[in-house]
Amino acid sequence: MCRLAAITSSDYFSPVENILALETMKEGHDGSGMGLILKGLGGEFEELKEYPVLSGICSKDGLKALDDYMNKLGFQLKYTWTPKTKPVTGIESRDYYFARVYDYPDVYKDRPVEDQEALLLNTRLALRRLGESDESIIIFTFYPDILALKEVGDPMQLGEFFGLDKSSLKAKIILAQGRQNTNYAINLYACHPFFIQGYGTMTNGENTAFIPIREFLSGRGFPGYIGYNSDSEVFCHILHYACKQLGYPLHYYKDIVTPLKAEEIDARPDSEAVRFLKMSLRPLCIDGPNCVIGFTPDGTCFMLQDAKKLRPGVVGGVKGKYGLMSEECGLDSAGSKRDRSTDVFPMKYDMVIVKPEAEEVTVWNQLSG
C-alpha cells in the first residue's frame, strides 16, 4: 500500500520530516519511488513567492530544448535550485534535477491572474509534450510557491541522494508519498502527489472508478485534464474542477467523490443543491478504496476517505503543526509532543480540514453539512 505523509505547519520545516515518517510506515521492500510537493516555500524561495517555479528533470539535450522554449516564450530565469545529489546504490541518477524560478514574459506581467495561470499550465503541458517521447524533459509543476521532486527508489535513499538532510529546502506544507511495491515500470508522471493550478493531492488505494472519471474529466474541455498515468491523478483534477472551475467551497469535494444516499441528502440544510451535485457529477464518485490527502491554494489541508473506509488515515499534531498520515506510526515519527487522544481518524462521512498555517483541525461531517 502506498504510504502518505503530509505535514502542514506555521513554520518552515524540512522534507526530511516527511521522509522519516514514510520510513516509519514502511513495510517490507519498497523501492518504487517517492514524490514530494512543497507549498509555501522557505529558504531561498521565500523572497520569490510571486514568481512561478518550474520543477522537473531534464537530460542534457532536454535542458537545451527547455531553455530554447522558455526563451522563445519570453520567460526570464531568475533563480535556479538544484539538489546536491550524491551517488546512492540503487538510485539511477538522471542528468539534471531542477526547480527554476522564472519571471513572467513582459506581456503577461500585468495580465489578470487567470491569464497567467493559463499561460503556466499551457507552458507546462507544452514542455511535457516536448520531452515525453524520449523522457528528455519531465515537468511536474509550474506554479508560484510550489516545488516538486520525484524519483524512483526507496524514500530514505532518495532523501540521501537529493542531499535533503543538508539542504536548506523548506516549506510550510509538504506532501510526500512512498509508492507501493506493486507498481513496476514506473513512469514518473504516475508518481504522486499531483498538482494543478494551486490544488494538490495524493492518495493510496486503487481507483476502481478510474475510467469513467477520466472520461468525464477529459470531456470538460480543460487542457490540464490530461495525463492520467496514474489512476489517482483524477482525485487532484476533481478537486480543481470542483473548487476552481465550479467555484464550490472545499467540503463539496467530499459530496462529489463520496455522494450521500438520497435519503441522507434530505437531512442536509443544503439538500437541494447537494441533490443536483450528486446527479450532475455522478461519474466523479470515487467508490474507493481510497484515502485522499490534499491542499488548496489558501493552504488548507484535508483528508477524506471513500465511503467504505477501507484505507487507513489519521490526522494529529499540535496547533501550528499537524500531520496527515496514512498510518499512526507516521504521526508518531513526525509529531512532537502531541496529545494522541486528539488524533482524528476520519470515518466515512468525515472530512478532516486543517486550516492554513496549521491553525486548527476541524471535522466536517457530511451528514449534517
Added chain:
Amino acid sequence: MEPAERLDKNHELAVKDYPYIIRWRDDRCKRCGKCTAVCPMFSIEPSVIVQRELHSEGPTPEPKTVRRVTTIIKQTTEISKYCTGCGTCTLVCPNEAIEPEYNPQHKFTFHKNKGGHPYRRGGRRNDPTPSTLDTLRFSRISMLTDPALDAGRHEFRIRTYLGRILPAEELPVKVVKGKLEVDKKSGKFIPPVREIYPVMIGSMSIGALSPNMWEGLAMGVTYLNEVEGMPVVMCSGEGGMPQRLLKSRFMKYFIPQIASGYFGWDEIVRTIPHMVEDPCAIEIKYGQGAKPGDGGLLMAHKVLKLISEIRGVPMGVDLPSPPTHQTKYSIEEAVAKMIQSMSMAWGFRVPVYPKISGSHTAKAVLNNLVRNPYAAALSIDGDDGATGAAYNVSMDSMGHPIASNIRECYLDLVAQGKQNELPLIAAGGAGKKGNLAANAASLFMLGASCVSIGKYIMQAAAQCFGDEYNRCNVCNLGKCPRGITTQDPKLYRRLDPDKVAERVVEVYKSLDVELKKIFAPMGRSTELPIGMSDGISSVNPAVSERLKINFTC
C-alpha cells in the same frame, strides 16, 4: 396424364419437415385426451388405426393374430396446425407419454407462406447462439492489491437516473455563506429526473399481454417499490393503461408509452386532471428492436372488451400502428415536437424519452437528442428483443445487436463530454440465455445507464415457453398456452396474477444480489459502474476491438 399425387401424397409435407416432431408412446398413453384438448395449435388429434397383434393365452405358446382398432395420438401435417413445440401437451400428460422433439432438419420456413402470406409470429430472433453480452467476462478483480468489497456486508446502492441531467456548469447554484444554494431566481429550466432501479420492465402492452399477466407484473412492481424499497419501474407499451391505475398513487411506478397508433392516449390525456401522481416518465416509441421499421399490430381476436375500453376503439377490429408517426415528416418534427408536447402535457414535470430500434443510425438520433434540452434519455432496443407479433423476416434478419450500438453511442457522448447528461437505456437481449445480472452489468460497463427487460421477465415470471428454436412463439395468435399473451379468458385464467407478482419480486431480489456479487469484487458499490469499460473483457479480439474493451484469452 393425371399426377399421382392423390395416391402418393407427394404434395403434402412430412412430419420430418416440421420443426417439432411429437414423440408419443403408445405403451404409456392412457387415452385421457388431455393433450389434444390443450394443444393450442390443434397439432395433435386422436385418431384410430387398425393394429395387428399376436396373442397367446393358453399354458403353452399358441400365438394367434388378432386385429384391433385402437386410438392413437397423431400429429397433423397441415401447416396451419404445425406443432410449435410448446410442450403444453407434455405438461398435462399424466403419464409422460407425449413430448415434442426439436427437429434441426426442418424445412418450415420454406413452406410457411401459404396464400402468399409471409410467416408471422411472436417471440424473438430464432438465433440460439449466445449473444455478445453472454461472451463477456468481468475480469478486473480487486484482490490483494486492494481489499475487494463484500457483497454481503458492505452497503451497495444500485440505482440510476432517468431524466436529462444538467451539466454542473449549468446548475443554478450559488455560494451563500459557504454553502451552495439553488438560485430560485435564475429562471433556469431544470429537467425532471427520477432515481430508479437500473433494470426496468420494458414496454409490453395490455393487449399484447393478457390482463392477468399485466396485472401480475404491475403488482410485482408495486410490491418491489412499496415493500422492498426497490424503485423498479415498468413501461406500459402502446395502448394505454386502465383508468383505475392512471388515477392511482401507483402511477409513479409506470411509464406510459405513446406509439404511432396513439392508442389509449385520448383516455390518458382526459385523465390527466384526475391523476394524483405524475407517471415516472413517458416513452415515445419510434422503433422496436425485434422488428425495426415495422409498426405494431394487435389482431382483432385480441381486441376484446377491456382492450377496446382502454384503447378507446371498437371491439374485434385489427389495430395496426403504422411503422412511423405519420403526422411527422422529419426527425426535428417527430422528435422535438413530440417530446415537447408530451412534456407540456404534464407541465414539464415528467421525463420524456424516445425509444428506437438498434441501428447504425442510432448515433444520428442521439446527436439530435443531445441538443434537445427536453429529451430525457434514449432507449435503444437491440435485435435480440422480442415482440408480440411481427413478420418472421423482420425478426430474424433485421436489426442491430445492442452491445456495440450502446457502446458507440456512449463513446459518442463521451467525445462530447455529455455521457452523464443523456442516459442511455439498453434493451433487447439482456438475459437472452438467462444471465440477466451479468448481461445488465456488462451493458452498464459498456455505457448504459439503465437496462430494460421484456421476454426475460415473461420467461422468469410466467414460464413463457418461447425460445430461439422457435418454440411456441404464437403470441400473435391469441393462443398463448401460458395465458401470457392472449385475451381469451379460457386461456388467461390459467395464469395466476399473484404468482406472476411473486416471481417478479423473487427475480428482482435475486438480480439485486447477483449484481452485488459482480460489483463487489470489482470494487464498485456507491454508484453504478456506468462506462467502467476496463471491468469487462472479451475472448474475441474483434469484439474487444469493436467495443474498446480488454482482450483476454
